[in-house]
Amino acid sequence: MKSQFRHVALIGKYHAQGSRxxxxxxxxxxxxxxxEVTLEAETASNTGLTQxxxxxxxxxxxxCDLALVVGGDGTMLGIGRQLAQFGVPLVGINQGRLGFITDIAFDDFQTALEPMLRGEFEEDRRWMMQAxxxxxxxxxxxxxxxxxxxVNRGATAGMVELRVEVDGRFVANQRADGLIIASPTGSTAYALSAxxxxxxxxxxxxxxxxxxxHTLSNRPIVLSDAGEITVEIVAGRDASANFDMQSLASLLHGDRITxxxxxxxxxxxxPKGWSYFDTLRKKLHWNEGVA
Known part of the structure; x- marks a missing residue:
């Protein structure tokens, strides 16, 4: 059966061993x-693939009507942020470590991709954050x-004090090493470790x-993504803000992150039959030790 996707872009983690x-x-x-296959420009220039x-x-x-991303979740997030405005769907072939969203193992890519190219796949749409x-x-x-x-404290400084608001309503002033605002996708990343x-x-x-x-009763809270969260720097030195892999260092007192x-x-x-829970079991090793 003919492929549903006529023009496919390849994006690779070009500094990884074996990526070419x-x-x-x-x-x-x-x-x-x-x-029809096209290489993304940076992938082509860094791998030397010229054909x-x-x-x-x-x-x-x-x-292009499909982008195949070969690498890890970081590679996927980097290109996905840029392609989201165009509506191009993404398929991840894992050459990284965990691979929560680059979920097809390279050794299995032909078996997985063949039916997907015919239109047999599960679609998974996820909202992004604008900050x-x-x-x-x-x-x-x-x-x-x-x-x-x-929002993180400085490398050598003590805690930061942060004022948190949701939809303009005061929530709390908190002293901590920092604060994470995570999407459902990010809930398996830094937020999980914290x-x-x-x-x-x-x-x-x-x-x-x-x-x-500093206050142990200050616990994680789940909020609707329909509102706006604001974090103001009240006290602390050399605080920084990180947006996935993008950073702004040296936040000043009074700065507001929305x-x-x-x-x-x-x-x-x-792939057809994919389940989020299968991914969790596999990546977080929930089934280890079970007879």
Missing amino acids: FALEEIANFLHTQGC YPVLDVAGVGAH KVVRDGRCVFDATAMNDVV GGPLIHPSISGWVLVPIAP VRRSEFQMCFLH
Whole structure:
């Protein structure tokens, strides 16, 4: 049966060992399925693969109807943030470690991809986060995140004091090492390490997780993603804000970090029969020790 996807972009974690071989093997397979294959520009320039057409991210968004991402979750999040505005669906082939959203093992890619290219897949849409840092009434940093927005204390300083508001309503002043605002996708990342709950990706919510809070009764809380969260720097030195892999260092007292739901979603495609719970069991080793 002919592929449902005519034009497929390949994006790779090009500094990973064996990435060139993996990309070539996947490209050859896609050709056998009748797909036109294009390499994303940075992937092409860093792997030295010259036998395929090349497009920048905007070109991929305009001309391709599927993006295959070969790498780990970080690679997927980096390109996914850029492609979300174009609505291009993403398939992840895992060459990283955990792989919560790059869930197809490289050794199994042909078996998994063949039916997916025919249209047999599970669609998984996830809202992104839009965040900005406002200083003296002026936006000094604006970023989109998929996993989380994190306010951290300085490397050598003590705790930071943060004022938290939801939809303009005061929630609490808290002293801690920092604060994580995580999406359901990010609930399996830093927020999980800090003691936050797992949130199923179908839930329209965020989790607010303090990092080593001074008051032990300050616990994680799940909030609707329909509102706006604001975090103001009240006290503490050298605080920073991180939006997935994007950072703004040296926040000042009075700086306000606001987070709201983005207008864009990432669209992941998984093999037919994929289950979020299967992923959790596998990646978090929930079934170890069970007879």
